[in-house]
Amino acid sequence: xxxxxxxxxxxxxxxxxxxxxxxxxxxxxxxxxxxxxxxxxxxxxxxxxxxxxxxxxxxxxxxxxxxxxxxxxxxxxxxxxxxxxxxxxxxxxxxxxxxxxxxxxxxxxxxxxxxxxxxxxxxxxxxxxxxxxxxxxxxxxxxxxxxxxxxxxxxxxxxxxxxxxxxxxxxxxxxxxxxxxxxxxxxxxxxxxxxxxxxxxxxxxxxxxxxxxxxxxxxxxxxxxxxxxxxxxxxxxxxxxxxxxxxxxxxxxxxxxxxxxxxxxxxxxxxxxxxxxxxxxxxxxxxxxxxxxxxxxxxxxxxxxxxxxxxxxxxxxxxxxxxxxx
Amino acid sequence: xxxxxxxxxxxxxxxxxxxxxxxxxxxxxxxxxxxxxxxxxxxxxxxxxxxxxxxxxxxxxxxxxxxxxxxxxxxxxxxxxxxxxxxxxxxxxxxxxxxxxxxxxxxxxxxxxxxxxxxxxxxxxxxxxxxxxxxxxxxxxxxxxxxxxxxxxxxxxxxxxxxxxxxxxxxxxxxxxxxxxxxxxxxxxxxxxxxxxxxxxxxxxxxxxxxxxxxxxxxxxxxxxxxxxxxxxxxxxxxxxxxxxxxxxxxxxxxxxxx
Numbered sequence: 001x002x003x004x005x006x007x008x009x010x011x012x013x014x015x016x017x018x019x020x021x022x023x024x025x026x027x028x029x030x031x032x033x034x035x036x037x038x039x040x041x042x043x044x045x046x047x048x049x050x051x052x053x054x055x056x057x058x059x060x061x062x063x064x065x066x067x068x069x070x071x072x073x074x075x076x077x078x079x080x081x082x083x084x085x086x087x088x089x090x091x092x093x094x095x096x097x098x099x100x101x102x103x104x105x106x107x108x109x110x111x112x113x114x115x116x117x118x119x120x121x122x123x124x125x126x127x128x129x130x131x132x133x134x135x136x137x138x139x140x141x142x143x144x145x146x147x148x149x150x151x152x153x154x155x156x157x158x159x160x161x162x163x164x165x166x167x168x169x170x171x172x173x174x175x176x177x178x179x180x181x182x183x184x185x186x187x188x189x190x191x192x193x194x195x196x197x198x199x200x201x202x203x204x205x206x207x208x209x210x211x212x213x214x215x216x217x218x219x220x221x222x223x224x225x226x227x228x229x230x231x232x233x234x235x236x237x238x239x240x241x242x243x244x245x246x247x248x249x250x251x252x253x254x255x256x257x258x259x260x261x262x263x264x265x266x267x268x269x270x271x272x273x274x275x276x277x278x279x280x281x282x283x284x285x286x287x288x289x290x291x292x293x294x295x296x297x298x299x300x301x302x303x304x305x306x307x308x309x310x311x312x313x314x315x316x317x318x319x320x321x322x323x324x325x326x
Numbered sequence: 327x328x329x330x331x332x333x334x335x336x337x338x339x340x341x342x343x344x345x346x347x348x349x350x351x352x353x354x355x356x357x358x359x360x361x362x363x364x365x366x367x368x369x370x371x372x373x374x375x376x377x378x379x380x381x382x383x384x385x386x387x388x389x390x391x392x393x394x395x396x397x398x399x400x401x402x403x404x405x406x407x408x409x410x411x412x413x414x415x416x417x418x419x420x421x422x423x424x425x426x427x428x429x430x431x432x433x434x435x436x437x438x439x440x441x442x443x444x445x446x447x448x449x450x451x452x453x454x455x456x457x458x459x460x461x462x463x464x465x466x467x468x469x470x471x472x473x474x475x476x477x478x479x480x481x482x483x484x485x486x487x488x489x490x491x492x493x494x495x496x497x498x499x500x501x502x503x504x505x506x507x508x509x510x511x512x513x514x515x516x517x518x519x520x521x522x523x524x525x526x527x528x529x530x531x532x533x534x535x536x537x538x539x540x541x542x543x544x545x546x547x548x549x550x551x552x553x554x555x556x557x558x559x560x561x562x563x564x565x566x567x568x569x570x571x572x573x574x575x576x577x578x579x580x581x582x583x584x585x
Contacts, residue, residue: 025585064426065585084334084429092427098420100344102351111347114340115428160427169427 013076015040015167015198016061021070023056023222030056032222034070038167038215043189043199045213047206049312053222054202055095058169061200062092074167088116090167091160095175097152101145105136105155108144109162116163130158134188150181157185161192168192170201174208186212206305216304220312230304237307238264243279244298245286246270258285266306268314275302329433329576337430341438342445344421345407360399360453367395368461383520392463393545394517396454396472400479401538403450405508407443408487409500416491422583432579440484440572447480468551475548479541482564485571486537492578511538516546540564 016038023031031053038044046054059065060072063083072079074086100108109127118126131140134154139147144155153173160168173189174182189212193199203209209216210230217227226233234240247255252272256263259282264275274282279299287294349356371388382390415421422435455473458464464472490503514521515538525533533539540560547557 059585062427064423064583084431087427088429094420094423094427096420098424100348103347107347111344112424112428114343115337115425115430117336117340117429159424163428 013073014038015042015075016044016200017071017073018057018060019071019073021057021060021067021072023053023060023065024068029222031060031067031219034219034222034224036217036224036227038198038200040198041193041196042214043193043201043212045209045216046200046202046219047204047209047216047308048202048219050204051221052219052312054219055171056222057219058092058171058200058202062087062090062169088163089165090169091163091165092169093157093160093171093173095171097156099144099152099155099159102143104139104141104143105131105147105151105158106140108155109158112159113162118162126162126164130161133161134158135184150177150184153177153181154185157188165197167198167200170199172202172204175204182208206303206308210304218308218311225311226307233304233307234302237310238302239275239277240302241276241279242298242300242302242306243274243276243282244300245272245274245295247272247295255286255289256282264310266309266314268309273306273309275306329580330437330573332431333433333437334429334431335437337434338437338441341425341430341435342441344425345439345442346445357449357453360403360450361457363399364395364454364457367391368457368463389463389549391517392458393469393472393549394515394542396451396458397475397479397538397541397545398512398517399454400447400451400476400541401483401508401511403447404443404480404483405487405504407446408439408484409491409503410497412439412488412491413494413497413500416582417497426583432583433576435583436488436572436576436579439488440481443484443487444477444480447483448476451476451479465549465551469549471548471551472545475541475544478544478561478564481568482537482541485568485575489571489575489578492575492582511536515539516542534559534563537563537567 014037016036018034018036021031021034022029034053034057036044036057046057048054056065060067061074061079063072063074063079063086066080075089077086079086100111103111106124106127109130110123113123113126131137134157136147136151136155136158139151144152147155157170157173168189170189174185177185186208189199189201199212201212213230215227215229216233218225218233226237228236248270249267252265252267256265256274263282266273266275276282283297283299286297368388371391376387379387381387422432425435426432452473455464455469459466459469487503491500494500514533515536517538521533521539522530540563544557544560547553
């Protein structure tokens with residue numbers, strides 16, 4: 001027998017919700033007027049150059065940094081008022097691994113589980129589950145200092161899962177890891193998400209964001225520059241095709257003076273990125289200008305990295321092109 | 327006292343368990359030096375100084391010295407833990423950042439660390455006591471009354487040390503803490519000579535401010551089995567100064583660990 005579906009008057013509340021959140025450290029604004037919502041079961045990526053305010057935003061989500069203005073709600077609770085209740089239901093993997101190097105992975109997991117007041121036999125049961133999940137069985141009883149970097153990172157993520165969190169926060173989960181370890185970690189994150197865990201992560205890697213995240217927010221200098229799914233972001237900010245070549249600024253002007261319409265071009269040093277609905281005409285024009293000498297060119301679909309560069313700037317010191325300078 | 331009231335003892339105990347797990351790994355190496363130190367003192371004073379100074383305060387010099395050294399052992403046991411070790415966990419190992427991703431709050435970290443320092447004080451002072459009792463320098467059963475002093479003295483020096491550590495920005499400053507604070511306390515707190523024999527009225531009053539003086543006086547009274555009203559002042563001093571500094575340190579911990 002079918003029961004009538006209850007009608008929900010409102011959509012389910014977001015797991016993480018930031019409303020007009022600003023954080024200042026003295027005169028420096030780390031995060032400014034940030035609005036974000038992470039839906040239950042989503043994988044949400046926070047992208048931005050170093051110093052964009054990603055880690056500050058994460059710290060505000062788990063309540064270790066208090067917003068100067070605005071409200072942060074997690075699981076519908078005000079984090080500033082109920083930090084213990086919020087943190088008992090989430091897990092955080094910090095940028096740097098914090099491990100007890102003299103102790104084994106098993107002892108590390110048990111020690112961390114006690115921070116959540118887990119007791120035996122659940123404590124050891126959960127620790128063994130995570131040893132298995134992260135394939136640490138061969139070193140379960142060896143001191144952590146003999147583990148490889150990839151194993152240590154897996155263990156660090158394992159720690160943050162001891163309390164079976166509904167929300168997993170990962171601050172640059174795969175920075176400094178080799179490709180095999182990154183692939184393995186991505187697959188674990190996808191498994192977790194499939195089992196209902198909401199994931200909020202920061203990363204510098206666009207491939208990581210593109211593979212894992214349903215939604216992405218790009219931060220620069222503490223401000224939200226754009227938000228959407230990877231495909232939406234590309235559609236909204238750049239044409240679908242990209243052409244890459246090495247050319248200096250003077251030659252660039254000559255090459256594109258013959259273009260029929262103004263084209264979006266981004267420069268990073270000698271490298272020029274050209275975006276258009278169809279890059280073939282540009283390609284042909286460049287080949288014609290080059291004569292017999294065919295310079296190396298790359299024509300490809302526009303990706304998230306292009307959007308990232310377009311929104312956060314290509315200079316090493318430029319936080320964002322349209323950022324007002326103090 | 328506002329933040330100390332919100333301490334969750336189970337979470338503080340989890341912090342204590344983390345330190346205990348690390349200690350257990352190397353407990354034999356950690357425990358052994360605790361026995362060497364009293365033996366070295368006894369040999370040096372017993373064979374050396376004790377043959378020049380034969381009597382002090384009505385007993386042999388070594389018997390005069392013994393109770394004070396127990397208080398010093400408690401002071402040292404607690405102090406190392408809340409200075410160098412706390413600093414390393416705070417700044418290098420980022421232990422507290424990791425704890426604060428769980429329901430643990432800064433004041434739980436503080437209380438857990440202080441409880442652990444008290445534990446170290448009891449282990450260290452307890453080893454010292456066992457050695458003294460073994461060579462007959464702890465007159466039983468009265469001397470057993472000195473044992474409850476170990477957590478008291480441990481708590482006092484844990485509170486002083488952690489209040490300092492939470493404000494220190496470089497690990498080198500602990501050299502000052504040890505050489506300009508703990509060492510003078512060690513030398514001028516009634517341990518090696520009775521202050522009342524050497525200081526005049528005004529200076530004696532000033533000496534009452536020295537934190538180590540109070541555990542030393544209590545320990546000596548226990549060893550001699552003599553009670554006197556001034557011991558109430560000693561207990562009051564230890565409890566009041568510990569409470570004040572812990573309340574201050576709870577605010578510092580919050581400022582240091584959250585933003």
